[in-house]
Amino acid sequence: MTAKRQPDGEMLRGTLDMMVLRTLATGDAHGHTIAKVIERTSDNVLEVEQGSLYPALHRLEERGWLTSYWGASENNRKAKFYRLTPRGRRQLAAQTDRWRQMARAIGRVMGETTLEQGQDS
Amino acid sequence: MSWLRIFRRRRADEDLRQEMELHLDAEIEENLARGQSPEEARRRAYIKFGNPQQLRERLWRQNSIALAANLGRDLRYAARTLGRTPGFAAMSILVIALGIGANVALFTVVRSVLLKPLPFQDPQRLVRLYEDTLGNTFPFNQNAAGIFAEWQKQSHSFTGMAVSGFAGYNLSGTNGQLPETVQAATFSWNMLPVLGVQPALGRNFAASDDSPSANGTVLLSWSLWKRRFGGSPAVLGQKILLDARPYTVIGVMPSWFAYPYSTVQLWTPASHENTPAQMQMLDDHEFRAVGRLKPGVTLAGAVSELSLITQRIHNAHRDDPFVSASANGRFLLESIVGDIRTPLMILLGATGCVLLIACLNISNLLVARSVSRRRELAIRTALGGSRAELLRQHLTESLLLSAGGGALGVLLAYGLVEWFVSLRQDVPRIDAIHIDGVVLAFTAGLIVLSALFAGLVSAFSSRSDRLLSVLQESSRSYSGGHARTRLRRVLLALEVGLTVVLLIGAGLLLKSYARLRSADLGCATSNVLTMNFSLPTARYDFPAAVHFYQDLLAKVRSYPGIEAAGLVTTLPGDGYGGDNGFAIQGRPPVPQGHGQIALHRWVDPGYFSAIGIPITSGHTFDDNQQLGLATEVIISRALQRQYFPHEDPIGHILLTWGSRPYRVVGVVGDTLFSPGEPVAPMMYFPLYALSSTDRKDFMSGAALAVRSGGDVTRFALPVQKIFQQLDRDLPVSDILTMDQVLGKQTLDASFDATLLLIFALVSLVLAAVGLFGVVSYLAAQRTAEIGVRIALGAQRSQVLALMLSDGLRPALVGLVLGLAASAGVTQLIQSMLYQTRPLDPEIFSAVSVALILVAAAACLIPAWRASRLDPMQALRVE
Numbered sequence: 001m002t003a004k005r006q007p008d009g010e011m012l013r014g015t016l017d018m019m020v021l022r023t024l025a026t027g028d029a030h031g032h033t034i035a036k037v038i039e040r041t042s043d044n045v046l047e048v049e050q051g052s053l054y055p056a057l058h059r060l061e062e063r064g065w066l067t068s069y070w071g072a073s074e075n076n077r078k079a080k081f082y083r084l085t086p087r088g089r090r091q092l093a094a095q096t097d098r099w100r101q102m103a104r105a106i107g108r109v110m111g112e113t114t115l116e117q118g119q120d121s
Numbered sequence: 122m123s124w125l126r127i128f129r130r131r132r133a134d135e136d137l138r139q140e141m142e143l144h145l146d147a148e149i150e151e152n153l154a155r156g157q158s159p160e161e162a163r164r165r166a167y168i169k170f171g172n173p174q175q176l177r178e179r180l181w182r183q184n185s186i187a188l189a190a191n192l193g194r195d196l197r198y199a200a201r202t203l204g205r206t207p208g209f210a211a212m213s214i215l216v217i218a219l220g221i222g223a224n225v226a227l228f229t230v231v232r233s234v235l236l237k238p239l240p241f242q243d244p245q246r247l248v249r250l251y252e253d254t255l256g257n258t259f260p261f262n263q264n265a266a267g268i269f270a271e272w273q274k275q276s277h278s279f280t281g282m283a284v285s286g287f288a289g290y291n292l293s294g295t296n297g298q299l300p301e302t303v304q305a306a307t308f309s310w311n312m313l314p315v316l317g318v319q320p321a322l323g324r325n326f327a328a329s330d331d332s333p334s335a336n337g338t339v340l341l342s343w344s345l346w347k348r349r350f351g352g353s354p355a356v357l358g359q360k361i362l363l364d365a366r367p368y369t370v371i372g373v374m375p376s377w378f379a380y381p382y383s384t385v386q387l388w389t390p391a392s393h394e395n396t397p398a399q400m401q402m403l404d405d406h407e408f409r410a411v412g413r414l415k416p417g418v419t420l421a422g423a424v425s426e427l428s429l430i431t432q433r434i435h436n437a438h439r440d441d442p443f444v445s446a447s448a449n450g451r452f453l454l455e456s457i458v459g460d461i462r463t464p465l466m467i468l469l470g471a472t473g474c475v476l477l478i479a480c481l482n483i484s485n486l487l488v489a490r491s492v493s494r495r496r497e498l499a500i501r502t503a504l505g506g507s508r509a510e511l512l513r514q515h516l517t518e519s520l521l522l523s524a525g526g527g528a529l530g531v532l533l534a535y536g537l538v539e540w541f542v543s544l545r546q547d548v549p550r551i552d553a554i555h556i557d558g559v560v561l562a563f564t565a566g567l568i569v570l571s572a573l574f575a576g577l578v579s580a581f582s583s584r585s586d587r588l589l590s591v592l593q594e595s596s597r598s599y600s601g602g603h604a605r606t607r608l609r610r611v612l613l614a615l616e617v618g619l620t621v622v623l624l625i626g627a628g629l630l631l632k633s634y635a636r637l638r639s640a641d642l643g644c645a646t647s648n649v650l651t652m653n654f655s656l657p658t659a660r661y662d663f664p665a666a667v668h669f670y671q672d673l674l675a676k677v678r679s680y681p682g683i684e685a686a687g688l689v690t691t692l693p694g695d696g697y698g699g700d701n702g703f704a705i706q707g708r709p710p711v712p713q714g715h716g717q718i719a720l721h722r723w724v725d726p727g728y729f730s731a732i733g734i735p736i737t738s739g740h741t742f743d744d745n746q747q748l749g750l751a752t753e754v755i756i757s758r759a760l761q762r763q764y765f766p767h768e769d770p771i772g773h774i775l776l777t778w779g780s781r782p783y784r785v786v787g788v789v790g791d792t793l794f795s796p797g798e799p800v801a802p803m804m805y806f807p808l809y810a811l812s813s814t815d816r817k818d819f820m821s822g823a824a825l826a827v828r829s830g831g832d833v834t835r836f837a838l839p840v841q842k843i844f845q846q847l848d849r850d851l852p853v854s855d856i857l858t859m860d861q862v863l864g865k866q867t868l869d870a871s872f873d874a875t876l877l878l879i880f881a882l883v884s885l886v887l888a889a890v891g892l893f894g895v896v897s898y899l900a901a902q903r904t905a906e907i908g909v910r911i912a913l914g915a916q917r918s919q920v921l922a923l924m925l926s927d928g929l930r931p932a933l934v935g936l937v938l939g940l941a942a943s944a945g946v947t948q949l950i951q952s953m954l955y956q957t958r959p960l961d962p963e964i965f966s967a968v969s970v971a972l973i974l975v976a977a978a979a980c981l982i983p984a985w986r987a988s989r990l991d992p993m994q995a996l997r998v999e
Contacts, residue, residue, distance in 0.1 A: 030140070031140050031141075031144050032144045035144070049171045050144065051173065052171065052176075054141065054144075054176055054180065055180050058180055077146075079143050080136060080139070
């Protein structure tokens with residue numbers, strides 16, 4: 001996956017938010033860590049344009065789902081750390097539920113279609 | 122989302138820059154660790170990250186609230202757009218200015234008069250107290266001093282109670298100034314402490330000043346002090362002559378102080394100005410009482426305590442029905458502004474309607490414009506302009522319009538308020554009226570509201586989701602049926618409906634005013650000149666005053682050109698003037714709780730013929746009713762109808778003025794004491810005689826009525842000269858023709874009717890403009906269609922009818938709506954109507970006809986133009 005520009009639709013933006021929240025559920029992190037974690041845990045399938053992470057972080061903070069503070073990074077540089085708020089945690093739960101439902105539904109639709117095609121051939 | 126972040130965006134930008142720097146460094150380090158060359162590491166990190174500058178811009182935008190950050194740009198754009206249609210812009214601004222100006226002016230008046238607390242200390246605890254006389258016949262009667270004295274002695278609800286009474290003096294000229302009559306009030310010494318007011322200069326009355334034996338003392342109003350005494354503090358301690366008696370000036374009141382009226386120019390102590398007997402009377406209601414409630418005492422509680430006291434006094438004087446049996450109370454502010462509240466509120470409602478109509482009109486015009494700019498908007502939407510951006514632009518335009526209108530409106534309001542204050546000196550608290558910060562805030566609110574209203578309505582009419590259909594729509598549109606025209610029609614119908622309500626309200630008030638002015642007073646009103654004078658009792662005792670009257674009349678009557686002259690204490694139509702209880706000798710006593718009262722007047726024997734009041738039976742006063750004790754009375758027909766329905770009243774004896782006998786010698790026609798009030802029974806007493814054996818019991822002032830064949834105003838100066846010949850130091854006041862007296866009495870009715878009519882006419886013009894606009898627009902839009910119709914053989918008259926019906930339909934719907942609404946709304950103004958029903962069919966039909974005519978005229982021009990179209994040209998359009 002080397003494509004630099006991903007289709008930047010509503011859905012992707014929504015899922016990026018969700019993934020950021022999910023990443024922060026395990027502990028506070030700064031931007032670079034978040035990008036790396038998303039990349040690695042998705043086996044490098046979801047390689048977001050890393051820059052777009054920051055407007056998202058600021059947006060989530062503005063909505064009150066994250067808070068931030070300045071701390072020291074692994075190599076002792078000043079870095080902005082993000083932390084999930086209780087509201088963010090609730091939001092994550094809700095989004096996860098919705099995502100699971102949707103994934104199940106899409107899966108079902110896709111599954112049936114391939115089955116029918118299989119019968120025809 | 123918090124809009125505050127706009128102020129933090131610089132911080133946020135700095136944060137982001139640091140974050141990104143860290144991120145890129147970390148990424149580069151990782152790449153270096155993977156063994157890439159420094160350049161490659163750097164390149165890959167940037168590729169993976171994206172453009173940092175772009176991100177910063179994105180976040181900056183994200184943090185800038187669109188409205189604020191783009192305001193400048195939007196304003197410029199809106200100004201340019203409006204500048205391209207200066208006619209439209211000027212028209213809209215003018216319309217809004219009218220609406221906002223009228224509203225601001227009236228709000229200023231309403232706020233100053235009705236809403237602002239009185240300028241006294243703790244005004245919410247000040248109450249006006251009344252007697253409830255004759256079992257609810259006069260539930261808010263003034264106070265008898267004797268009853269008040271008992272209240273003061275026995276009640277525990279008040280920290281203080283005080284009374285004021287009416288007075289008027291001849292203020293003698295000093296240093297060559299002319300004498301003048303001044304309106305005054307008497308105060309009990311504790312009035313100012315009860316109100317919580319200090320004189321601006323000098324001191325208040327002391328308790329010792331408030332007694333018959335004290336030397337005369339007087340408090341001056343600020344304006345009298347400035348005008349008559351040059352604003353010099355040296356006036357304190359000086360003596361001035363009131364009715365030729367000396368009074369020491371002890372203080373000057375602050376300039377804002379106006380109690381009980383703004384016309385009062387000086388104050389004297391009540392007990393000094395009245396005899397001890399007068400201050401103990403239980404049935405002579407001459408005073409106004411105020412009280413300051415103790416903390417924790419409610420008005421109702423205080424009133425019921427006073428009622429109990431009053432009831433006890435009443436029970437001890439069962440023979441006198443005019444001794445009240447209970448008390449009443451109102452908060453002082455309410456008692457001062459009570460009568461003006463309804464008219465003001467109705468006028469405020471009317472101006473609200475005008476503003477609403479103005480806004481409807483603006484949104485109508487904006488909708489029309491957005492229709493012609495439909496393609497522009499569609500293209501902008503297609504190019505990525507978001508709905509929010511388009512909406513914002515609509516709002517900016519309407520905000521610009523209403524801000525311009527608002528600024529102009531404030532100027533207009535300023536002028537209107539000045540005019541109102543100069544015209545309506547009769548309105549209580551008129552001196553408190555001025556435009557202040559709250560009013561300006563109100564204006565700002567109105568501007569924003571109008572902008573939102575006009576902008577949102579027009580914005581919602583240009584729905585961008587029909588983008589494709591707009592762009593695809595062939596330029597040759599032959600159909601006129603758009604949702605947008607429907608919206609314009611709805612707006613128009615509303616506008617017309619509101620206009621109808623205003624027109625009907627104005628019509629009813631005008632009709633009632635006309636009825637009021639044409640009400641038959643019962644005497645001659647044209648070519649009658651009147652003036653008031655009052656003889657200072659210090660210089661005129663009983664026979665001297667009568668001689669003055671007789672000399673005056675003799676001189677005036679013999680002046681060439683004057684046909685008749687007479688004297689009366691209160692002119693017809695000039696107010697209540699006072700009343701008396703009476704009994705008829707030989708009749709069984711009136712049942713408990715009832716009293717017989719009639720208005721009283723004192724007249725010279727020639728008064729009736731001078732002013733044209735017919736003597737229907739009997740005759741005027743005999744010659745023996747001069748210089749002695751009065752024994753004769755003349756009654757009005759209303760008194761005869763009510764008390765002598767089946768017999769001749771002549772020769773009967775009325776017992777009044779302390780049960781003294783008066784023989785009825787004549788019956789005269791009724792006169793109205795006030796236009797708009799029903800006829801009341803009246804008793805006339807001889808002006809030339811004493812009312813009791815006390816030689817001070819005579820009338821020391823009167824109104825002179827002069828009648829001539831032609832223009833009577835030319836006698837104003839000669840008659841004043843006659844006064845000067847008789848007494849150089851006697852001022853004459855209120856030199857008015859009878860018509861002017863009536864005009865003064867009906868001023869409020871004419872004012873309300875005129876204002877409402879102006880509002881209604883403005884609305885009518887706005888509605889007509891709206892109609893004209895809609896039909897013009899429809900005609901323009903259907904040019905091609907009409908061309909085809911005419912080419913296919915449609916008659917011009919058919920086209921005309923088609924276009925007319927298009928425009929008239931919303932007008933008719935609006936008319937029906939308006940008539941229905943008026944049926945409800947007019948009930949509210951019932952109390953302001955005189956001999957006019959709220960559902961007056963004449964007014965309703967006249968308004969309907971007028972509205973249809975105006976609507977037809979407004980539609981006719983564009984419709985006629987459409988029917989004149991040359992089909993060839995029409996089809997070539999576009």
